[in-house]
Amino acid sequence: MIQRRDFVKSTLGLAGATLAGNSLAGNESSPPQTMAKNQFKLLYAPHFGMFTNSAGKDLIDQLKFMADNGFKALEDNGMMGRPVEEQEKIAKEMARLGMKMGVFVVDKGGNGANTLAAGKKEYIDIFLNGCKKAVEVAKRVNAKFMTVVPGDFQRDLPIGIQTGNVIDALRRGAEILEPHGLTMVLEPLSDTPNLFLRTSDQTYEICRGVNSPACKILFDVYHMQKNEGHIIPHINWCWSEIGYFQIGDNPGRKEPTTGEINYKNVFKHCYEKAKANNQEFIWGMEHGNAFPGKEGEMALIKAYVESDSFAV
Structure with a gap:
């Protein structure tokens, strides 16, 4: 699922050194106070590999670099495929740093080979088994959200029947996750027109079902800009059913400020709306870097500093 303008200076000193400390609500542990270079208003979640030129390939060093630069969450689509020892090591360091875990992808949580739209028992069983395994991984890494994609269209069935099949399968998955306080998102x-799930209002309908x-x-802003546009109104219409956001500018699927989406306005709108409703969302940085090397990584951080600099 993963695949700026001119940048001036390194962004690392822009926000000044201020205390990050215990700024994350809901953390059971009490992480030590750290000197974060940036104080972001939203919970932006990088992924492993985004800062390897600056932090190296070691995952723990990457987590430290993220936290040192003000990022308070992580997402890792492939977490379910990591060895248990590695999962536990990541979770321990994130707790120490006061970082929240974002999404990981449910293994075979619905795809072209076993689409939930078909309503076939063997496909549903694969999905439900993935949900059961996801519960154990979520407990291990202190995660609350996991990504599910229902799969492709089953084109020999009417769309209403496909929708009903998807709802039925997801209800059974929810029965597995709900007792543990977990949420599939x-x-x-927009990757291919063969995908059953394409728009936010369609997803809203299914969640209500x-x-x-x-x-x-x-709500991945990149995909929704491609498929439907009208981003802020769609966010408002679907707000009650949104559990998680992801970021990527369009075209290019790189960091904010590299494409056409006014992320500063999107972030400001969602920040104010969430605050009014006593909510907090993780924003997964599911995009590539627009420029290579350390300079590109510094430019990426600068883009988030710029986009997060809205007045409140």
Whole structure:
């Protein structure tokens, strides 16, 4: 799922050194106070590999670099495929740093080979088994959200029947996740027109049909800009069913400020709306770097400093 303008100076000193400390609500542990170079208003979540030129290849060193630069969350689509020892090591360091865990992808959580739209028992069983495994991984890494993509269209069935099949399967998945306080977030995508789940309003309809706190929308702004546009109105219409956001500018699927999306306005709108409703969302940085090397990584951080600099 992963694939700026001119940048002036390194961004690392822009915000000054201020205390990050215990700024994350809901952390059970009490992480030590650290000197973060940037104080972001939102919970932006980088992924492993985004800062390897600056932090090296070691995952723990990458986590430290993220936290040192003000990022308070992490997402890792491939977490389920990591060895248990590595999962535990990551979780321990994140707790120490006061970072929250974002999404990981449910293994075989619905794809072209076993689409939930088909309503076939063997496909549903694969999905439900993935949900059961996801519970154990989520406990291990202190995660609350996991990504599910229902799969491709089953083109020999009417669309209403496909929608009903997807709702039925997701209800059964929600029954597994809900007792543990976990939420699968459904991601409408733009990667191929063969995908069943394409728009936010379609995903809203399905979430309302599942009718469980364990089934919400993953609103990926990049994909939704491609498929439907009109980003802020769609966010407002779907707000009650959104559980998680992801970021990527369009075209190019790189950091904010590299494309056409006014992320500063999107971030400001969602920050104010969430604050008014006593909510907090993780924003997964599911995009590539527009420029290579350390300079590109510094430019990426600068882009987030710029986009997060809205007045409140």
